[in-house]
Amino acid sequence: MTPGLEESSIAALVDVFGEGARAVGMTVADKLFTGNWSMFDGSGVAKNGIGIALFYATDAVTHYIQSGFMPQGESGVVTKAEGRNLITIDDKPARDVFLDWLGRDPIIETGQVSYELMGLASFAHRVGETRMANGAVIENYYLVAPVMADAGTLTMVANPIEGDTIYMMTGEKDSMHNRLGKVTQQTLDKSLEKGAPAGGIMVMCAGYTMALKRDSLKSMESLIKTFDGVPVLGTLGYGEQGTYTNGKCIHGNWMVSSTVFNA
Structure with missing residues (x-):
């Protein structure tokens, strides 16, 4: 979704699907936070709005959202x-x-x-x-x-x-580097109780790359190592949306969310 729509979008999704529904999301970004962002799908491009994909999973889905702070x-x-x-x-x-x-x-x-x-x-x-x-x-x-x-x-x-x-x-730089791998490992470990991991989605704050510069590559390397060949989609945004274990869906910043789909 584009900046400013996050909380109202989450409220609308909760109204439809109820508290506790797993939501994984990100806010679109540009390089300097000057409003030069856009979003697209297979049919067009928009400067403002929300894009939604529904997953009807037949197997287990494991999800965590945390920060390293x-x-x-x-x-x-x-x-x-x-x-x-x-x-x-x-x-x-x-x-x-x-x-x-x-x-x-x-x-x-x-x-x-x-x-x-x-x-x-x-x-x-x-x-x-x-x-x-x-x-x-x-x-x-x-x-x-x-x-x-x-x-x-x-x-x-x-x-x-x-x-x-x-x-x-x-937070500290070392904890930021380690956070991505730790959240991913926590998600993978929990998902293994339900079957073999088939793929994952990682959402990470673009603020990390702004604050850590080239050091942020260490976090990417940690992610690749943790997934160990399992296909994963990774995104960087200006906001992160996810659902805590108590069922509360939130929009925050400087967050990392990890979602694993089982085969």
Whole structure:
């Protein structure tokens, strides 16, 4: 789908298919986030819209969506938000809070947030927790990254939720490199309980390539090694959509989703 339609599209899909339906998606991208994006199918090209493919799988499908980020410690309540605009956190200008939590200023003269200057950092909303087979409990977050600043307001790539707690998250380059392989391996291991893997779909944030530059190739190499000859479709986008194990379908950023189809 094109930027700005993600949350409403997810809501419409949930209305039709119900909570818990597996959804795998991405937001289209261009090189500099200047609106020079498009999407196409076999019959035409569109600047705005959503493309949907329905899979009626006769065998098992295993799906995970995660990020390689961890809570930094700071959190606050979104006290004012309008659409993609995060206006205040704890009644303070969101931009001021962002710079205070980040500890540096990644906002360049054009008002854009530079991924290179920001490093591996983002806001996040908590979406619940997953209890693993070994008893471990993993807290799940989906990331909502700022891309523009205007006075005290931040424009995000996903909708901030007014009244909800927002967390400051950080990642490291090594964890980003390893995340793709780990998420894929987790999905493959789970799918092997249901049969042989026949193919996969990987959705990865283009922000990784912006922040990591050529180092992002390590993540691609990790993906190829993990799938070990199983056919896989990989995409890079400006947003990632997926369904958590608690059935919550989300749109976030800096995320990685892995889907494996069994034979």
